Amino acid sequence: MKKLFLLIGLIFILFPSHSQILINEIMADNKLCIMDTDGDYSDWIELYNTHNEIINLNNYFLSDDTNNLTKWAFPNINIEPDSTLLIFASGKDVVNKYEIHTNFKISSEGEFICLSHISGGLIDIVNPVILDDDESYGRLPDGASNLVHLDIFSPNNSNNNTSQLVFSESAGFYTETFQLSIKSLLDHAIYYSLDGSVPNMNSYLLSDSIFINSLYLKPSLINKFIDALLFGEVIATILS
Secondary structure, three states: OEEEOOOOOOOOOOOOOOOOEEEEEEEOOOOOOOOOOOOOOOEEEEEEEOOOOOEEOOOEEEEOOOOOOOOEEOOOOEEOOOOEEEEEEEOOOOEOOOOEEOOOEOOOOOOOEEEEEOOOEEEEEEOOOOOOOOOEEEEOOOOOOOEEEOOOOOOOOOOOOOOOEEEOOOOOOOOOOEEEOEEEOOOOOEEEEOOOOOOOOOOEEOOOOEEEOOOOOOHHHOHHHHHHOOOOOEEEEEOO
16 A cells, blocks of 8 residues: 655755765664675665766765765766665775775765765755664656655665555645656556545546546545645555
């Protein structure tokens, strides 16, 4: 089951320079997800190359400090087109033929994760987010503008192999009407409800998008949706 509560969110403006490289997924409390060659379960960051060419990461930097964007420098390493690269955020500051480790760790209580370039400044950033044990946070689908709590962690692999639904708008309160698109990356049929109930095969079948009305425009509807945070609740699920 997937719930969407509409809440207004803040948007970071990203610099376009070198922006074909993105932070695609992070994990801040790795308990059992993936082990490094030392046998440790370290935090990790995954990059994704959205470009159709190999990109060398020399002169790129990662940091957990917005006041020190060059905290950790990448070695002379390439990232293949439409591919991912895993970096352990272990604090070990080690680079070898097997692994890459930054000189900082990620706080599970949330902190900024920044990707920058020597000539272009900040090119991507992940806002502070609280993560549970073995919970990852990233882009869905790969390289998308929205970041979400992912149902399935996938270090150094595509985020797309999941039944998790992709929403065209972030969760938030909205004062204007819009069309909400919901997509299954595995092309499953999607059923949804508008009254807070769990969808089933007798519910609405999504064919295109859902019109989200503004209750600011129609105050008389507030009582109808009072149990859904006053602004309506869209619950969507996959029935395959």
